Amino acid sequence: MAAYDDLNVKRIFIVGIASVVVTAVTALAVQVLYYYLDDMQKARTSENSSYTRQNNALNSQIAEITEPQGVNAETGNLTIPIENAMSIIISESEAREKSDSDET
Numbered sequence: 001m002a003a004y005d006d007l008n009v010k011r012i013f014i015v016g017i018a019s020v021v022v023t024a025v026t027a028l029a030v031q032v033l034y035y036y037l038d039d040m041q042k043a044r045t046s047e048n049s050s051y052t053r054q055n056n057a058l059n060s061q062i063a064e065i066t067e068p069q070g071v072n073a074e075t076g077n078l079t080i081p082i083e084n085a086m087s088i089i090i091s092e093s094e095a096r097e098k099s100d101s102d103e104t
Helices: 009-048 052-065 082-103
Strands: none
Touching: none
């Protein structure tokens, strides 16, 4: 009489474990596929991007540091090209080093 009420616990256990494994593998495969497609989309987007706003800001900054010598009308500051400023600083530094070595 009890034979009809017995469950095949071994088969239920195997099917349950197999279901968990298949579900986990499927979830990981979907995650890997998602990140792969996301990276591809980001790469494609960056290839097709134009940086007009950043390039305009960069060009205006380059224009500011390379503008000819003169007085800025807005601030009243003297402006010189950056190359000239660097050579002035270098020559002043060399002159200071020479005067410091002559004093000792």
